[in-house]
Amino acid sequence: MAEAGWYPDPAGGEGYRYWDGDRWSAQTQLRPGGTSAAPGAGHDPSTPIVVKGSSDDDEDEPRAGLWSQVKGPVVIIAIVLVTIIALIWALMQLGVLGNRGPGPSNPTEFCPAVTDGNYSVDPHPRDGRVYGGELSYPQLGAPWSAPTVDGRVPFGRDVQTQTITIEQNYRPGQNWVASVLVGELIDGDGFQSPEAGMDMVARCIVGAFYGDSPVQREDVTRRPMVVDGREAFMLEMHLSFDVRGLQAKGETAIIIIVNTSGSKNSIYYASIPDNAQQYLPTARDLVNQLRVGG
Structure with missing residues (x-):
């Protein structure tokens, strides 16, 4: 079995891959790094390397941008709905809405006094x-x-x-x-x-x-x-x-x-x-x- 080290890419690609005695690295480089230098400065080649700006971060950023765009209109709509509900409730209490006529009160401020x-x-x-x-x-x-x-x-x-x-x-x-x-x-x-x-x-x-x-x-x-x-x-x-x-x-x-x-x-x-x-x-x-x- 070959010793650990850099070898021409067995997949036929350009450059070299590192053999750790068990598996090939996912990384390649144009020049061999020496028989003792493993890729990734001690990083396990079998472990995926997450690079800043990868797809996970790319997904989070559009989501944050979408919420910042819709947050304002959503808040405005919520305020309008609460206002409408409060107005309807007030009109029902006054007897303006509904089919039961005036509520339980006897307003007389607009009525003439007995003379x-x-x-x-x-x-x-x-x-x-x-x-x-x-x-x-x-x-x-x-x-x-x-x-x-x-x-x-x-x-x-x-x-x-x-x-x-x-x-x-x-x-x-x-x-x-x-x-x-x-x-x-x-x-x-x-x-x-x-x-x-x-x-x-x-x-x-x-x-x-x-x-x-x-x-x-x-x-x-x-x-x-x-x-x-x-x-x-x-x-x-x-x-x-x-x-x-x-x-x-x-x-x-x-x-x-x-x-x-x-x-x-x-x-x-x-x-x-x-x-x-x-x-x-x-x-x-x-x-x-x-x-x-x-």
Whole structure:
């Protein structure tokens, strides 16, 4: 067996390869390095020599360069997505998005304060109907009360109502009632049409009749309609609440705004507590019996 040393490349290539007595080196050189000088200054010829700038480093450098290029846009997209999600959440909390209408609050900052004008009552015919503004319905008999004035209706004047006491003295001196009423709506911004004024009137009614108690509103029916040949818009909604001392935890409310003449509008409003649902058909039947005039 040949001694260790440099020999002409047995593969036929130019130069010499080193034989260590067991295997040929991977390295070659043009001139033999002497019988005692092994390639690589003591490096095992069988061990691959990694040279700086080899393929491993070449792979890492493009990867680092690619991340530096996309890092900025990725961060911007993440910020935009977080902002959009936060905005959607805020709009849902305010009730702007979603199909359940306003959230559990009664905003009244844009609603008019009750004034003495709300209590004024115009003269009307005594023909067995209850009149408010230019709208009327057939007067209801017992157990409904006789028609009385109601000054709590936002934007309202000349309001007449009939009620049934459902819970008496749920708080000292306060009764919870089922009610129906008609009245005139004072002209103002948002009343160019019955539909245009509906959302504002509905929100203000919730704020005026339920005070600071949180109310969850769910719109059941929203549709245009015709009342006695006049343009009108109807909203039926269910209101959920938890009023201290009150057994009822919700009620159905019906609002109809009617363009009674020119720029004037009148309102029909009914509220029937959940623990008095036997009176809801009556409130709905009156919708078809509304008349304009008087």
